Amino acid sequence: MAPEGSLREAWEQIPSPGRLGQGLESFAGRRIERLIAIAVGVGALALGAQALVAALSTLRFVDFPHIGTMLLVFVPWVAMLVACAVGRGVRWAAGTFTLAYILVLILWPFVAVHSVAVPNHQPWIFFLVNVAGVAAVAAFPLLVQVLWALGGPLLYGLVRLAQGDFQREFWVTTAFDVSFTLILGLVLVTLGWMFRSVAAGVDDARGRAVASYTEAAATAAREQERVAVAALMHDSVLAALISAERAGTERQRDLAVAMAREALTRLANAEADDAQEGSDDPVSVERIADDLRHALVELDADAELDQFGHGAVPDHVARAVALAARQAIGNAVTHAGGRGLAIAVEGHGDTGITVKVSDTGGGFDAEQVGPDRLGIRASILARMTAVGGVATIESDGHGTIVTLGWSRP
Incomplete structure (x- = not known):
């Protein structure tokens, strides 16, 4: 793979700022959910094992209703234990067990043997009431948890009384x-709500702290960049002025002009990611047009781009023209809403290039633009001047036309 392709692939793997903090904002929540899953698994294993031993020891009839009832509740119970152990699918498994247990409670009066029911000995479904309670804590929202904590024990009591044919002996023990199960269930729901809150x-708090730190870091970076650019421009401009003042020969004047162009280029590229001037390698007009099409996509601008002629220009010229055109497009989208935005790129063989960016917005008065607004002065006019090009801006109430031109000397 070519070095350029390798760099592009590596750059695409770097997370964007919007993805960089994903996962950190719910760090404590995910840890609490994992702890709840472990607690549910331990409690379900202890009480469920009691229920399984009781079910097997009291099994009097090996038939489909009794075996089917046991499988209906204990298969989801095993699945829930596995999910809690591996930490995956806990909500789904716990919710399935809760629903299966409710179904078993509804079927219990029709499956249980009424004649052998003893008031002082709870059936094996009793040990699973609170298992279903902790499963509801892991699987459902708070409202459903509260409804089960209140309704689950009452449903069990009704089923137990139905098994005992509502005899007086069953009322006290039931x-x-x-x-007991009502109080324990409400305690479990309260603990789960408290830990999650x-x-x-x-x-x-962590999210707000990270946002505050990010804002402070961005402010400090902007201030540092402003100071660095100011120092750079001070040195570059001062050196160019001194050279121009002392220029007495043609060679010295050419050197002064070169230093002034370098200073203008640095100023124009101060906000760009790559502040290098570029090389003299030829760049096709088609590539410049493609770059501007990418700019339209990035800005989500609905515009037409027409490309005429062919040719090539030096790399540093192509860079300056593309960046200046991008700035003009950005100005049209920001200040004119992108109304009537159109771009024309025309190549003149090896002699030059012309790019026009026009819109039908309200226009502006260039004389009224503040001196601190560098979008036009630095990013368009100074950038084109730095490479020996020309930039003209025509604006009135009917729209704005920015023309960028470069001709080979």
């Missing part, structure tokens, strides 16, 4: 079991 607060 009321005790229901109150704390984690959300920590993540929010």
